[in-house]
Amino acid sequence: MSVKIITLDLDGTLMSPDHLTVSKRNREALKAAHDKGVKITISTGRTLSIMGDVCVQVPQVDYVMYSNGAAVLDRRENKNIYSRLMDWDICSGILDYLNANPVFYEVYVDGFSYVQPDKAEYFIDDLLPKEFVDSLLGNMNACDDVKKAVSGHSIEKITVYSGDKEVLSRMWKHFEGMENISLASSMHANMEITKAGVDKGTALDGMCKKLGIDKNEAMCFGDAGNDIPMLKYAGYSFAMGNGTDECKRAAKHVTLSNAEDGVADAIEKFILNKK
Secondary structure (H helix, E strand, O other), X not given: OOXXXXXXXXHHHHOOOOOOOOOHHHHHHHHHHHHOOOEEEEEOOOOHHHOOOXXXXXXXXXXXXXXXXXXXXXXXXXXXXXXXXXXXXXXXXXXXXXXXXXXXXXXXXXXEEEXXXXXXXXXXXXXXXXXXXXXXXXXXXXXXXXXXXXXXXXXXXXXXXXXXXHHHHHHHHHHHOOOOEEEEOOOOOEEEEEEOOOOHHHHHHHHHHHHOOOHHHEEEEEXXXXXXXXXXXXXXXXXXXXXXXXXXXXXXXXXXXXXXXXXXXXXXXXXXXXX
8 A cells, every 4th residue: 555644753753853953855755745645744742832833844744643642633724633632620630649749740731831830940951952942941831820720621631741760650650540541751751641542543543534544554753652652553654763662663664863864764765766
């Protein structure tokens, strides 16, 4: 079967090591694939307001799967074609627990990120390039009481950060016992909480069914733990050369690193038939 849709993780995958730019080679490969009729999807743990200008750099993007697959936006129609959000009654208790612990956290609601300044001391700002971190922080909504600000809303995702491995491990074990949530991680110092059954794989499956695309016609790229479900799902799946060992085991192929334009390299070989 030929490829009909490409799904791309951002950080560590499509994005250059600065987490802000898409290389010329990657942009050109995606445009050439799109010109051949292949749909382009971004699949990210970020929510819409902290996507940056990715879609400006790659205007061919048709869909954005955001918040680890909690929702999928059709950019052309400007509406969601898929969503699975956490109910408020679940999130209320989670936020109480987070407020009682030494962690920084974000709550994603309606495409926006909400944070509390009094938790800023726990933010791990040396995991990512400073310019990227500054860009993220500049697009977060700071409020004295996140729980009050988002009360009653359905939640896309809650992301928790801690530089203390023991704290993060204890919290992971605490949440692991809850039946109505899913846990994932995109880096060693974070934990991402979504509705049970929500991940990039289930979102890609829901989107493919909506679009009438077989999973064997789907190509995807990723580098971290939260990418594994979609790497296992897609017929053409690629772990980045800089990806985790677990990610590489889950994928059907391993491409070059994000610093070496691994996305473009695979597209050129498997879709554009370049040797």
